[in-house]
Every structure is written in structure tokens, then in C-alpha cells.
Amino acid sequence: MVGLGTWITFNVGNDPGLRDECADVMAAFFEGGGRMIDSSPMYGSSQPVVGYGLQKLGRPPALFSAEKVWTSSATAGPAQIEQSRRFWGVPKFDLVQVHNLLAWKAHLQTLLQMKAAGTVRYVGITTSEGRRHDLVEQIMRNEPIDFVQFSYNVVDRDAEARLLPLAAERGIAVIVNRPFRQGELTNRLKNKPLPEWAAELGVSSWAQLLLKFILSHPAVTVAIPATTRVDHVRENLSAAAGSMPDLATRQRISAHVKAL
Template identity: 65%
Template sequence: MRRRSLLASPALLAPLLASAQGALPARRIPSSGETVPVIGLGTWITFNVGQDPPERARCIQVMKAFFEGGGRVIDSSPMYGSSQGVVGEGLARLGATGRVFSAEKVWTSGDGAAQIEATRRLWGVPRFDLMQVHNLLAIERQLPLLMEMKARGEVRHVGITTSEGRRHAEIAQTLRTRKLDFVQLSYNPVDREAESVLLPLAADRGVAVLVNRPFQEGALLRRLQRHPLPAWAADSGAASWAQLVLQFILAHPAVTCIIPATGNVAHVRENLAAARLPALTAAQRQRIASHIASL
């Protein structure tokens, strides 16, 4: 996907929650008290490049820019093709195994432990910071496994995921009845169903929120880029549609980290820069949502 990479000037970049100069703004994981930067990196489609050396090198450059910009959270899944191996190669080449907050998923109705171990070898990490049941597949089998692994110290946090607004009722029921560390869901100025139940419930239950598909896999940005960025976007420092969308998402207090997928160095820098823009007011959020809905 192509998108304009118009970054805001440094004078407009203001930390949200960062305490150290230059650090990427971070938010707290309620269950552990640990903090993670508010912008992460997804790998769906963008890192599924097979064994092609130039494409793998491009992905590693994206990871390099991500870490240099203060990013830590990288999310992948067994259903993402070669993405896991690309991430592992990147971590090894960049010497970044100790810097990453590794977020992965179990995605099988069979032997979850064997799949997780295969994934761990691909990443080359000693253990995962977060292991999630992907799209609730075989959750009655896999979630107890993850809880046992956490109790043994083999994973650090446990969560569940959904995407594209699917199965929200089941996600809500799981949040109400299980003690989770994370929930991953889709949320952006167009897909706002999570605002009604899941985001308030996560906040009430002390569950961190990872947001996937902030740009609807690029479809939202392709639509928006047919229109000029409104002049009033400058009031919040956003210099591109991508930054405006990310600002909107980050302004929700239940959101912990957004994981936009990209295979473009300029885009990952643009996304990270959005984290340092001022927090939006409720009126600004509503203006963004209403404007986008009108286009």
C-alpha cells in the first residue's frame, strides 16, 4: 500500500506519557504494571515474504527503524506465513532479542504447546512476552494451556484476539469470566463497535488492549487519501491521514498499544511519530469521526 509520508515538524511533537527525553510514549499493562510503547508493529501480510532475500532485507530495515524509533511490541501469528521466521531473522541480525516485547498467538485446534515451541524457535526468544489465543480458535483447550505456561514462567502475559469486528459477544464473555492480561481487537474511526462494550469492559477488568487493523489493512487510508487532509488537522499536529487515525485511536483511554502492519520504513517512522503528538480532546475525536464518515 502506498501512502503519503508527511511527518509533523519536531516542534509539534509532544510526548503523551514518556518520562525520558526521546523515549516513545508508553502505557501501562494493568496486570503486571509493566509499560509498553503505544505504537507497535504488526506483521500480517507485510512480513509474509517467503525466502526472497531482498524482501526479507526490506522487512529487517523496517524492524531496524522501528527499534531506533523506540518501538518494542511486535505481533505475529502462525497464520501469517513466513512472517515469524522473518521476525526471528531480523531480531538476530539486529541483536534485538532483548529489546522486543514479543507478542504471538497459538492458532491450532491440536497441540498448542508444540506450535508455540516451533514459533519460539522461529523467533529465537527464550520465551514470549505475550501469547494469545488467535481468533478464539479452540479456546477451551488453548487458554488453559497458556495459563499453565504463565504459571510456570514460560510466557509472561496471556490474551485473546479477534479481528474485523467478529465474535465480540464471545470476547466479552471471556473477558468477564477469565483473568486475562491482554485482549486484541480491531478499532479505528470507522470500526467503532468496540467502544460500546469491549473497550469499557477491558478497562473495568484491568486488561490491556492491543489494536489491530487501524487502517483496515490499508483500505481506509486508500479511501482517505483521495481527499485532502483537513486544515484543522494541524491543530493537533497531524500531518497525514495515518497520523490522524492513530491519534484518534490513542485518544481512547482503554487502548494500550496499536500494532499497524507495514513493510515500509517511511511508514513505520510516520506511525511512531504519531505517538508523540498531543492527546486529542473528545471534541477533536468526534470531529475526526464525523469528517471521515462524511467522505
């Protein structure tokens, strides 16, 4: 499954033209079968821009809303989540995650209470770029979380050692952020030819091959690439269709990209 990240790409302020471009990306995302949109109070104007797009599109029923709580104050968490909900214009969030494990104990307690009260469907935690995997593992083992979000891609594979197997074992859904290393991988590879054997997977771009590598891991639930372009969101979504690489092909993809 391919979702839609909003880090940087949806932080366009009050610019009407750029807000409409974001709404166009969201329209293409839902038309292509996309569901999960992920944002955070940390992402500047991304939340109201998502809300603008949702309002413009008539709040598509397929939406799976994934938000975060990001404040060092334990008591400020509920108010921040409520502010985020107003920005989105949704009755409640499907998922709220503790962003970057900031004040995670207090916020997780709040989120579990909200889940029990029915004001949020799922709870989770996030980290990125390989940070604090020990603590993430500890929380995954000891807390009743539904989702975990971390970075995983063809060159950053630390999560394969412990986090991904543990998520599979504990039945925790996995959201993968930074699938392209914030564009670094796709920029580095854009002038290199795709390997001939990539055609067997039905891919026509590096972005699709990189996403197929991630999505083919059995423990991964969804990857959330961010983009400002309609053609890219369609290209990303198509990576979830067709055949997926087996273990040997996954190793081949990783080795090939590292060698370039």
C-alpha cells in the same frame, strides 16, 4: 503506543531482498522507540522473517514479543508455541494470545499454565473485524487474561460500546488490529486533503490522524499497523507523540472521515 503488525507484510518467504527490507522496517521501528511486534503461525513466513530481523539487529532489548497459538487441536498448542519461539529466536514470549478464539478454552488453559510456570509473561485472546464480541466479552469477564486484541478504527467503533469500557474496568490491556482497515482507509483518504484543524494535533498525514484517534481512547494500550516501508513505520510511531485529541475532537475526526 504504536506496535508493528506482520500480517501479509512480513510474509515474504525466502526472498533475501524482501527479508532485508523487513529487517530495515524493524530497525526503523526500534530506532523510533517501538517495542511490540505481533505475529501468528497463521501468517505464513512472517515468524521466521521476524526471527531473521531480530537476529540481524542483535535481538533489541526493547522488544515486546506478541505471538499467538492457532490450531484447532488442543494438544498441538504447546508444540506450536515452541516452534514459534524457535522461529523468533527468543528465550520466551512476552505475550501469547489465542488467535481468533480457535479452541480457546483448551489453549487458554495451556497459556495460564505456562504463565504460572514462568514460560510466558502474559496471556490473551484475539478476534478481528467485529467478530464474536459476545464471546470476547464473556471471556474478558470470566477469565484472568492480561491482553485482548480486536479491530478498532475511526469507522469500526463497535468496541466502544462494551469491550473497551470492560477492558478499562477489568485492567485488561488492549491491542488494536486493523487500524487502517488493512490499508483500505489510508488508500481511500490519500488523495483527500487533511482538515486544517488536524494541524493542532501536530499530524502531517492521514495515517497519523487515524492512529491518534485510536491511541487517544483511554482504554487502548497499543495499535499494531503493518507496513513494508521504513518511512511509514516512522510516520506511524510519531502518532504516539505530541498532543492527543480530546473526546470532542475524536468525534470530529470520525465524523469527518465518514463524510469523505
